[in-house]
Amino acid sequence: MAVTDKAARRHRWDTRFAPYGYVAPYFLLFGVFGLFPLLYTIWVSLQHRNLLDEGGASLVWFDNYARLLADPYFWNAMGNTMSLWLLTTVPQILFALGIAALLNRKVRTRTLFRMGVILPNITSVAAVTIIFAQLFGRDFGLINWVLDLFGGGHVDWQAGTATSHVAIAVMVVWRWTGYHALIFLASMQAISPSLYEAATLDGASGWQQFWRITVPLLRPQIIFSTIIATTGNMRLLAEPLLFNPGAAAATGGSDRQFQTAALYLYEQGFTNYDFGYSSAIAVVLAIATVIVAGLGYLVTKRIQTE
């Protein structure tokens, strides 16, 4: 009797506390690598603090934020970030939908194609950016050479605001479209063929079927992809940084024409050693990301089945 009692108690303990044990590793890692840096960044953002001089830090409360809101270079960087967000997110989702629809058909060696689209995503971002920067080179770039063949002339891609944004957007879209396409493809395969058969009987064209059946049923994945793309693009750093290598890399062009908010953060933190100010940028950027991701969610949520 006593033995079963003990076993029962152990069982009760087990069911009550074991789940916490199972989820603990995640929360432990999140606490160390997620929550702590977040709170510490907020704490530093309230200080006037040199990156190299922790001892000389002083608490200034919201001074950094007041300075930030009046800083034209910060707003320039936010504007560039928003521009790049639009130029990357929208084409990414549209191209991914198209590619997923193509891969969903019965084509020969489709496994090869399906694996192929993910390749850009697993290559090193630094290597890709360096190669793209060469493709977009002013004097010996492949793209200018092709443009030249069609009488397009010489474009100094890094010099202009629009041209530099297009070049950076191409790198991001190239890198991420395949990733989103695979997510869309997986959900497309879960759509029941009977829906398409019924639509075909009703005389709906392929194009109509795509927009009226496929896209609405992919809504959850499109929302997911939009949010992932948004959070990724709001902290865009490597592409603009490496697009303009050299001592001036952190300014994102001679007139900051492609300096993103994350790059401005990097400049303030690691060129000016203004740790407090760059932390304030990080906090504002995090808030902006939540807002923009919310906007993206509201837009994509409106995709409806009719």
Add this chain to the structure above:
Amino acid sequence: MRPKALAIGCAALATAVVLSGCGSETASGGKTKLTIGLFGNFGYAELLKEYASTHPDIEITDRTASYSDHHKNLAAHLATNNGAADIEAVDTGYINQFKATPDKFVDLNTKGGDQLKDRWLGWKWEASLSKEGKQIGYGTDIGGLAICYRRDLLEKAGLPADRDQVAALWPTWQDFMAAGKRFQANAPEGVKWFDGGPTVLNAIVGQASVGYYDRSDKIVVGDNEEIKAGWDLVVDGVQAGLSAKLLYSTPVWNTGFKQGQFATVTCPAWQMAKIKDQAPDAAGKWDVTSVPGGGGNWGGSYLTVPKQGKNVDKAVELAAWLTAPEQQARVFTTSGLLPSTPKLYDDPAIVGYKNPFFNDAPVGKLFTDAAKKLQPQYQGPKAGDIQTAIGNAMQRVEQGKQNGEDSWRQFVADVQK
């Protein structure tokens, strides 16, 4: 399935912990591991090998990054008190920023540095000395100025190629630009007179009696007429089409050397190593002659020993050895870096040295003369960043985004912010 996954996860975590625990400073066999963090080309490959062979208890790893990456990484490693190499090179443009926090570095004066002081030029020693008198770095080279030029391209444009005659073309920077206009009138297709406005401007700034700062660390470049006159002159040259519009130390600039996109480039002594690295096929086409204006310094470096290192005594010993006159002499003959130790300026082996890559130019004589004439200019805390900002400003003119006056005003406002 789950417990198994958990076990694998634990094993992976355990491995990671063990691996990071393994990254200790003592290598197998009881050797002391020293790392040295460099940028560009210090010409140390041979010397490090030799040091390791004469010191069997030492194993040296060198890691080289680009100029800006190196200094940004160093700042991050100092900020976190983790990850810095045992010896870290620091350029003139950054030394003031780092000596403002001398406690991050070993005070070399407490490790016998005060005994070695007389090795270096006085101003070189002063420049890495903190306000409290702590010495954070031993000087490596200085950036005495010259001009490197392509003989073949000058000849094609109908200009003289002989180095004395070329020097006679440009006693001043005004003459340099005038010669450029003559060159450009008959230049081979796709070749410009100089590589980029920022490079030329850095040389002119390096020759000014006052640079970006005054001696009380106040930024005075906005009122510096000497620099503004240089700016106007370079803007004029850019607008006359003399610039290949390539920013120095970038991949496109490196390509410019390979493709022969420009006929001249400002040559601080360390530039010679860069040219040789970038365009090894151009041996004999390049030559070196004296700089317009005379004198001036651009760059030059220091070896520092971050305090966070585990073997600071051995690191200090190596840094002292690498910067000793004997080693600096060897670096000069192998890589062209101009010694910061005046004892060598009258050494016949140095003065008589001719560089075969540069058409046997008498670089020993040329650069030791430049070093003797050099009037050191005071560098303020963020001279390196201001140099970047003025380069950006000149690029705005080259890219046609702004005219010279607007770009200058924006530059002054930016750096005084």
